[in-house]
Each structure stands twice: as C-alpha cells, then as structure tokens.
Amino acid sequence: MTAKKVVIIGASSGMGYALAQIYLSQGCHTALLARTIAPMQALANHFPALPHYVHQLDVCQPALVNKVLTEVTHNLGSIDLLIHCAGYGEVNPHLDFAVEEGMIETNVKGFTAVVDWTFQYFLQQQKGHLAVITSVAGLHGDRHAPGYFASKAYQISYLQALHHRARKSQLPIFITDIRPGFVDTKPIEGKRFWMCSAETAARYIFRAIERRKRIAYITPRWKWVALAIKLVPDALYEKIM
Ligand SMILES: NC(=O)c1ccc[n+]([C@@H]2O[C@H](COP(=O)([O-])OP(=O)(O)OC[C@H]3O[C@@H](n4cnc5c(N)ncnc54)[C@H](OP(=O)(O)O)[C@@H]3O)[C@@H](O)[C@H]2O)c1
Structure with missing residues (x-):
C-alpha cells in the first residue's frame, strides 16, 4: 500500500505539532509548515527514513501560500490530506x-x-481530504474576544460551503471541521473547563479524520456544550456568560 501524503499547516506547536508526531509515526509522507521552522525540523529528524519536507510559511501572505503549496505538492508528488491548524x-x-x-x-x-x-487542487486531482481546526468558539459571539469568535464562525461557514460544493461535484472530496473546546496550548495557559492536552486532542482529531467525520468536537463531550449553545435562547446566554 502506498503511504498517505499529508500536509500540516501550523505544525510548529500545539495541536498541529502533536498531529505531526502521529502522522510521522504512522509512516505518512509528511510536509510540515509554519513560520517557525526549528521545532518541525527537530521533530522530522526523529524520522530520517521517511520522506518529509519542512517549509517556512506565513499564511497571511496569499501569494506565498500558493507558491509554497505548489512546491510541497511537487515534492510529495500529490496531497491526500491537508490539515490546517494555523490560527491566532x-x-x-x-x-x-x-x-x-x-x-x-x-x-x-x-x-x-x-x-x-x-x-x-482537490477538484483538479478529483479527490482529497481537507481538515481544519476551527473551534466551539465559532458557534456564538463572545464579548471578551469578538474578533476570535467571529473569525471561527467565518471558518465554520466557509467549510460548510466547501462541503456543499464537494457533494455537488460528486467527487470523493471530504471536509472535516474540527471544533475543540479548551486545549492546553499557548493561547490559553492555565486550567479551564474540560481542558485536555494537545496530545489527547491530536489523538481524537486523528481518529475523526480517519473516519472522515464531517464535524468533530474535541474532546467528544464538547458536543453537549455545542448543543447547549445552539438551544439556549440568546437572553439566557447573555445572562449566564
Ligand atoms: N488551544 C485551544 O484551546 C483551542 C481551542 C479551539 C480551537 N483552537 C484552534 O486550534 C488551532 C491551533 O491552535 P493551538 O491551540 O494548537 O495553538 P498554537 O500552539 O499557538 O499553534 C498555532 C500554530 O499556528 C501557526 N501559525 C500561527 N500563525 C501563523 C501564520 N501566520 N502562518 C503560518 N502558521 C501560523 C503557529 O506556528 P508559527 O507561529 O511558527 O507560525 C503554530 O504552529 C488554532 O486555529 C486555534 O484557534 C485552539
């Protein structure tokens, strides 16, 4: 069987790094991208026998995104799975x-x-799997971090649109929207409600991707929080939060 070809954007820390560990240990041919190269290079060096590529990428420069992803595709030969973990x-x-x-x-x-x-690229290739780490935060606006929550709502809606396009194309193109609750990574240091480690989150994310899930809450019990957010009337939400 040919090895899966995986690109992980935002693989220098947090969940992206933990996912890179899993995919490399599974023997996948992997490209790791982010602005900080050193941690990705150090990780990839643990798997010298595997074809892997480490590239610097700032996703805020769209021309660079096109250039680097084209280069990565050339290096890997093709892409089966792209996991977008970069976020701020x-x-x-x-x-x-x-x-x-x-x-x-x-x-x-x-x-x-x-x-x-x-x-x-997946349309042209006629197949592929795109997974993005969005957030439970995308389900409702928040007074403390309006920009972050709104940006996550944008991602969720955009992925819904891409999923719809994929279904209409009738091609085997899969979109997985990964929605973590609290994960113990840099952006939110300290103990939080139902918080898990980046490694635990990555194990659940890996499983969801392998099952080609459309939406995955991380950890899975966060689906109950998501349900509550959807069901609770705005007036009550505004009182509690
Ligand atoms: N931690 C949580 O509780 C939580 C909960 C829900 C959702 N999320 C989401 O999960 C995703 C991953 O976050 P994390 O918690 O694992 O945090 P993290 O450790 O800060 O990881 C963020 C990753 O994104 C990369 N990145 C940031 N800006 C970038 C840019 N302009 N270009 C390329 N790469 C960039 C970072 O690498 P460089 O800085 O080296 O570029 C790093 O590899 C984010 O989208 C975040 O919003 C996190």
Whole structure:
C-alpha cells in the first residue's frame, strides 16, 4: 500500500505539532509548515527514513501560500490530506483594532488562501481530504474576544460551503471541521473547563479524520456544550456568560 501524503499547516506547536508526531509515526509522507521552522525540523529528524519536507510559511501572505503549496505538492508528488491548524486567538475586551486585525489576517485571510488553494487542487486531482481546526468558539459571539469568535464562525461557514460544493461535484472530496473546546496550548495557559492536552486532542482529531467525520468536537463531550449553545435562547446566554 502506498503511504498517505499529508500536509500540516501550523505544525510548529500545539495541536498541529502533536498531529505531526502521529502522522510521522504512522509512516505518512509528511510536509510540515509554519513560520517557525526549528521545532518541525527537530521533530522530522526523529524520522530520517521517511520522506518529509519542512517549509517556512506565513499564511497571511496569499501569494506565498500558493507558491509554497505548489512546491510541497511537487515534492510529495500529490496531497491526500491537508490539515490546517494555523490560527491566532486573543481576548480583546477593549476592541483594540490591531489585535482584531491580527486575527482577521490569520483566521480569515490566511485560512481562505489555504482552503481555496487546497479545494481547487482537490477538484483538479478529483479527490482529497481537507481538515481544519476551527473551534466551539465559532458557534456564538463572545464579548471578551469578538474578533476570535467571529473569525471561527467565518471558518465554520466557509467549510460548510466547501462541503456543499464537494457533494455537488460528486467527487470523493471530504471536509472535516474540527471544533475543540479548551486545549492546553499557548493561547490559553492555565486550567479551564474540560481542558485536555494537545496530545489527547491530536489523538481524537486523528481518529475523526480517519473516519472522515464531517464535524468533530474535541474532546467528544464538547458536543453537549455545542448543543447547549445552539438551544439556549440568546437572553439566557447573555445572562449566564
Ligand atoms: N488551544 C485551544 O484551546 C483551542 C481551542 C479551539 C480551537 N483552537 C484552534 O486550534 C488551532 C491551533 O491552535 P493551538 O491551540 O494548537 O495553538 P498554537 O500552539 O499557538 O499553534 C498555532 C500554530 O499556528 C501557526 N501559525 C500561527 N500563525 C501563523 C501564520 N501566520 N502562518 C503560518 N502558521 C501560523 C503557529 O506556528 P508559527 O507561529 O511558527 O507560525 C503554530 O504552529 C488554532 O486555529 C486555534 O484557534 C485552539
């Protein structure tokens, strides 16, 4: 059987790094991308026998996204699975525009550049699997981090649209929307409700991707929080939160 060819964007830390460990240990031919190369290179060095590629990429530069992904495809030969983990989130209670702009650049502009390139590539290849880490945060606006929650809602809606396009194309193109609750990575240090480690999250994400799930809550019990968010009337939500 030929090895799966996997691209992970945002593989230098957090869930992307933990996923890179899993895919490399599964023997997949892997390309790891982010702005910081050193941790990805160090990880890939543990698997010297496997074909792997480490590239620097800032997703906020769309021309670079196209160039690097084209180069990566050439190196790997093709792409079976692209996992987009790159993201940026901060609370911003004072609506500092520079903070909002950073999240829009990464989570909206950068995300769109990556998923548009990938979807077009999969259409051309007539198959493929795109998985993106969005968030439970995308299900309702939040007064502490309006830009972050809104950018995640954008991602969720965009993936819904791509899934619809994939179904209409009748091609085996799969879209997986991964929605974590709290994961113990840099953006939210300290103990939080139902928080898991990046490694635990990555194990659940891997399983969801292998099952080609359309939507996966991480950890799975976060689906109950998602359900509550959808069912609770706005007036009650505003009182509690
Ligand atoms: N942690 C949580 O509780 C949580 C919950 C729900 C959803 N999420 C989402 O999960 C995703 C992964 O986050 P994480 O928690 O694993 O955090 P993380 O450790 O900060 O990882 C973020 C990754 O994105 C990369 N990245 C950021 N900006 C980039 C850019 N402009 N170009 C290329 N790569 C970029 C970072 O690499 P470089 O800085 O080296 O470029 C890093 O590899 C994010 O979308 C986040 O919003 C996190």
